[in-house]
Amino acid sequence: MGQSILPLGSKLAGRYRIVRSLGEGGFGETFIAEDEHLPAAFQCVVKRLKTGVAEASKLPIASRLFDSEAKVLHQLGDHEQIPKLLAHFEEKGEFYLVEDFVDGHSLGEEFPPGQVKDEAYVLDLLQSILGVLAFVHQQQVVHRDIKPSNLIRRRSDGKIVLIDFGAVKQLSAQGIEANTNTPHTVVVGTPGYVPSEQMRGNPRPSSDVYSVGIIAIQALTGLNPALGEVPEDETTGELMWRDGLRPVGDHRANVSPELAAIIDKMVLYDFRQRYIHAGQALEAVKALAAQRQASSGTLTEVIPQGQAPLIPEGEVTFNPSSNPADSVSRPSLEPTHVLVPPTPPAQPARHSLKIAALSGIALVALGGFLGVASPRISPLCQALNNCTPEIEVQTLYDKAVAQAEAALNSIEDATNLEQLSQAQTQIQAAIRDMDQIPHIFAIHATAQKTLPSYREKLQALDARITQEKQASESLQLAKTQAQSLNEPLANATTITALEARQSNGQQALKTLEQVPEASLLTSQAQQQKQQINQHLKAVESEIAKLRAAQTTPSSDAAPSSPQADQARVQPPPPPVYSEPAYDPPPAYDPPPAYSEPAYDPPPAYDPPPTTAREPLWDAPVEAPAREPLWEAPEPSSSGEALW
DSSP states (O other): OOOSSTTTTEEEETEEEEEEEEEEEESEEEEEEEEEHHHHHHHEEEEEEEOSSSOOOOOHHHHHHHHHHHHHHHHHBBBBBBOOOOEEEEEEEEEEEEEEOOOEGGGGOOOTTOOOOOOHHHHHHHHHHHHHHHHHHEEEEEEOOOGGGGEEEEEEOOEEOOOOTOOOEOOOGGGGTTTTOOOOOOOOOOTSOHHHOOOOOOOOHHHHHHHHHHHHHHHHHHGGGTTTOOOOOTOOOBBOOGGGHHHEEEEEEEOOOHHHHHHHHEEEESSGGGGGSSHHHHHHHHHHHHHHHHHHHEEOOOTTOOOOOOOOOTEEEEEEEOOOGGGOOOOOOOHHHHEEEOOOTTTTTOOOOOOOOOHHHEEEEEHOOOOOOOOTSTTTTTSSSSSOOOHHHHHHHHHHHHHHHHHHHHHOOOSSSHHHHHHHHHHHHHHHHHHHHHSSSSSSHHHHHHHHHHHHHHHHHHHHHHHHHHHHHHHHHHHHHHHHSSOOOOOSHHHHHHHHHHHHHHHOOOOOOOOTTTTHHHHHHHHHHHEEEEEEEHHHHHHHHHHHHSSOOOSSOOOSSSSHHHHHHHOOOOOOOOOOOOOOOOOOOOOOOOOOOOOOOOOOOOOOOOOOOOOOSSOOOOOOOOOSSSSSHHHHHHOOOOO
């Protein structure tokens, strides 16, 4: 069973020191860490699989998805729009992933509720997302969780980075055909962004294409798919997203039939009718973008060598929008060429220019940083009014430092918790502004050196605010415990009641000891201690009087106080029973010892003399011989038988 939270400052694998937490889910946690084996406090993302979760039955699934992310990131290798896998290890029974840290903001921050984007923004967005997704599909991988929060617009170059490969599914080579059934898997994804076949556990590359199409619909309509705001036909299941188109400023967001047809095909209910993979969808979007560029009637200005490109008034490479965040063009590492409309030959050249055009990278970084990260400064260098990006960023840095210093000074004069909380908010905002300065500006290095000091002071302030909250709770608890001391003594008519008050007061004093001496509430705690001690002295005095009245009662003496009268009317104490005197039992006199009597043998047996016995009867007299009853005949001389 691992610990639920990694403490800040702890070190993993002997090199990754945890700096702050990014978030926590049911089976994982994400942290920002510094790699101490690399220079300049290199930051990375550490993902931890929590093995000691309550739903143990789901742990094998979470473990498999966690391990799958490591394998897929390793398989995808180095791609500028995919975080690089830095390490994958086990420590103390816990599993960790270390990935590149992408400094930027999620695409969800570009979709505030009720606001919509124009077609140019969506075309560029589709090309950026489908470009990296096409590479993923070429590696036989389905992401399965394409949504705005998993798409990060990198601050340094404005490119879209695809993150969170924990839900990926790897396919065989034949698995990307439109009609090939892929094996059923665990259902993952975000409702509203996933198609029906993925909800049935049968994802495919066209499922990712569907998710990208949903994001385009969200940008064009301002509807939130996660909340089920995109209507669909109850009979066919097709999305009726064009019914949700809303106006952009004073103009309605009329999507061209060409782009609408592409998006419609991306989000078809039947996956067999969609684009098979991101590569097919990307080709369609690129073809439409090229057609728009060819039919726009613009020319690229030829810039002589050594001369800075100039931007005509009112025309820049940013897309106009009422939202500063929308006005940031989608930058790249390629230089930005300024397009100007064709000028008739007779028309004189326009020289009412206020500033030389910035280089592509600097303009993009400034626009993305100032227009999105810090809305307090104009995204186009105060509308190109004779200023440079360095000046604007330096101004922002100076304001952030001044704000942080003012907040730190206010801490010393703070008299309550609310003032400390206000200072905390100001320091957090200053740190955020300094941390968002792009590295292409010189002030970036200075800001990075300044940030650790402010972060350390912010941590100390966080600890103090926590301490002040605990002190406030202790003070309130002590007031509750000592409440009975404020009642009149006359209400307590027995020693038992007074002793109960005394116990409550002593407990309140112990609670007040928990208030630190340096707390804002120390003076209040001291005042409360003095009041409690005064009440305790009065209670102790009253207890002594009642006890004295009980031990020496006097019926004739006048009562010395009302309390003595009350003690006298109390029922008499129970009688004291004296224990009877103890009489020891008499000494034990043992009985005489037993002696066995002498044994006298019986006399020898003397048999009586033998006498002749008389017969019981006389001997029978012999009977005379009997004569035969007949005489036998004499035999015949003739020899004949007699009978």
